[in-house]
Amino acid sequence: MKKGYKLIYKRPQTLTKTRINYCPGCFHSTMHKLLMEVVEEMGIQEKTVGVCPVGCSVFAYNYMNVDMQEAAHGRAAAVATGIKRMLPDRYVFSYQGDGDLAAIGTAETLHACNRGENFTFVFINNGIYGMTGGQMAPTTLEGQKTTTSPYGRDPEKIGLPLKMAEIVSQFERVAYVERVSCNTPANTRKAKKALRNAFEYQGKKLGTTFIEVASNCPSGWKMTPEQSLKWLEERVFPYYPLKVFKKPDKKEV
Amino acid sequence: MGEIRLMKGNEALGEAAIRAGLQGYFGYPITPQSEVMEYLAQQEPHHNYVFLQAESEVAAVNMMYGAGGAGARVLTTTSSPGFSLMQEGISYIACAEIPCLFCNVVRGGPGLGTIQPSQSDYFQSTKGGGHGDYHTIVLAPNSVQEMVDFVYLGFNLADKYRTPVTILSDGAIGQMMEKVELPDPVEYKPDKPWATTGKTKDRERNILTSLYIQSEDMEKKNQKLQKKYEKIKQNEIRFDEYKTEDAEIIIVSFGLSSRVSRKSVDIGRAQGMKIGLFRPQTVWPFPYEKLREYADKDRVKFFISIEMNAGQMVEDVKLAVCGKKPVHFYGRMGGIVPDSYEVIEQIKKIKE
Known part of the structure; x- marks a missing residue:
């Protein structure tokens, strides 16, 4: 560091130096960074174990410099349960997409929440199956076109998009649920704060913590990154509002 | 103890x-x-x-x-x-x-x-x-x-x-x-x-x-x-044998059906048949080589696999015996446990 200069930004050492392979404009990269910044700032790298899903973030373990397990599609909540039950003093998180958490893994998600498993869900909801090339997700919006809903999602045929944050906040033993985004600097800061809250509540053993990220998928949505931000504002946030659905009592915290 | x-x-x-x-x-x-x-x-x-x-x-x-x-x-x-x-x-x-x-x-x-x-x-x-x-x-x-x-x-x-x-x-x-x-x-x-x-x-x-x-x-x-x-x-191959030293007929059986077959050995021997039991304790890895040794012995006439299924392990027995001796099968399915005398009847039929 040169004299007179102040370091105001650096790559957290909890991220590896591997080049990140996500598409340009995708929120995964930002969320990886925020999550790993929280781990670094809390000084818990040695005590953190993550679980990756099947989906675009299947290779999260290449980027996150913490111990990680790669789960079968949909089973991250069960794998995280196994880890946390054996190592209750570690910080455990699952990092999952919408297909993983809200379609094939719905049972594992809901039961882990109902048991109040003391780990943190980081749920990236981008309304599409990105990795397999843009098929309809359980969270695809009404009328939204994907490769398997080429005429738009028809609720008569397939129902409405699942609101996971709303659903899991009903469980008594779920301590903290917030839906965030990182479409603007202000929202990005809120997202990081939410992750930090979740990890701190986990450290206090308050129950399940669940951070849903209203995310984008420029490639899958066939949009430029800029158009995808507009779509978020106009279409996604009205259906998936950014808010705190549940938080622990002040006394507990 | x-x-x-x-x-x-x-x-x-x-x-x-x-x-x-x-x-x-x-x-x-x-x-x-x-x-x-x-x-x-x-x-x-x-x-x-x-x-x-x-x-x-x-x-x-x-x-x-x-x-x-x-x-x-x-x-x-x-x-x-x-x-x-x-x-x-x-x-x-x-x-x-x-x-x-x-x-x-x-x-x-x-x-x-x-x-x-x-x-x-x-x-x-x-x-x-x-x-x-x-x-x-x-x-x-x-x-x-x-x-x-x-x-x-x-x-x-x-x-x-x-x-x-x-x-x-x-x-x-x-x-x-x-x-x-x-x-x-x-x-x-x-x-x-x-x-x-x-x-x-x-x-x-x-x-x-x-x-x-x-x-x-x-x-x-x-x-x-x-x-x-x-x-x-x-x-890690493990197996157990019962009266195979001089056996001319070798029953191959695992798990519960090997308990049935063990009694069949005694019943058969009381009737003058030289039967022995070979029981794989590890079914993977399967004891192919040990069974092949028996297939190479002149005194061994045939093998019979006794199972509670439609004939599954018998395929491994055949792989082990490699066509050197006849391999037979008898089994019951759907939750029925074969009887030791049933096994003897089968062996008698094969001998005829």
Whole structure:
């Protein structure tokens, strides 16, 4: 560091130096960074174990410099349960997409929440199956076109998009649920704060913590990154509002 | 001498797991294995392990993955339909090389089938029930005592080779009561530097995965697994014999049907037939070479595989005998246990 200069930004050492392979404009990269910044700032790298899903973030373990397990599609909540039950003093998180958490893994998600498993869900909801090339997700919006809903999602045929944050906040033993985004600097800061809250509540053993990220998928949505931000504002946030659905009592915290 | 008790197979398996240092049990109720779960649920407050009833066998096997990956000594038990649900997870566990112990208390299939004992999951267990080129070590107990012994053995083999191990039991072995000698409890001190326990400063991060997206890497991974399986084949084949020294007719049988067949040996010998019993205790790896030695002996006339299925292990017997002697099969299906006299009748028919 040169004299007179102040370091105001650096790559957290909890991220590896591997080049990140996500598409340009995708929120995964930002969320990886925020999550790993929280781990670094809390000084818990040695005590953190993550679980990756099947989906675009299947290779999260290449980027996150913490111990990680790669789960079968949909089973991250069960794998995280196994880890946390054996190592209750570690910080455990699952990092999952919408297909993983809200379609094939719905049972594992809901039961882990109902048991109040003391780990943190980081749920990236981008309304599409990105990795397999843009098929309809359980969270695809009404009328939204994907490769398997080429005429738009028809609720008569397939129902409405699942609101996971709303659903899991009903469980008594779920301590903290917030839906965030990182479409603007202000929202990005809120997202990081939410992750930090979740990890701190986990450290206090308050129950399940669940951070849903209203995310984008420029490639899958066939949009430029800029158009995808507009779509978020106009279409996604009205259906998936950014808010705190549940938080622990002040006394507990 | 360990403690002697009269115990049901399923409960003995649970007690053995506790004594062998069990740290995590994850399971889902299904007949005829539920007593294992019930026993471990009941004993949990008195010991230092975690018991968790999962929402499904699919969840249970993935909890095994997580907990085993965190370095713990873990067990799940199930019965046939549940074991089918676990196959995907076992494939992942085999590839990620996580030590886990499974027990399948087999019932008759296919489908929902019956709750009566069967051996119709032999193919599924020994040939790799899930996707991909993998094996689990498969131990086939034929007594309550072996339910106990194979828990100790199974846990140790799982750790030694970083592999899933299956105890292939059945509804009768699980449900019947016998005298059993329980070994002394062991203090389990795992040495698993690969486990995901948190990345300390002195090591690189530990990753447990079954994903190798580049074909060259996936082939290398497969070669590593195959090398391990070769080592297991060299070191871990186990079998038991009864009156085979002078036998002209060799019954090959595992698990419960070997108990039936043992009595058939005595009945046959009382009638002047020189029958012997060869019982694989590991059905994977299968004792091909030892059986081939018998096929090479002039005095041996034929082999007969006695099973509680439509003829599954008989394929391995044929591979071992390699066309050198006739190989016959007799079995009952759907939860029916063959009778020792039925076996003798079959042998007489073959002789005619």
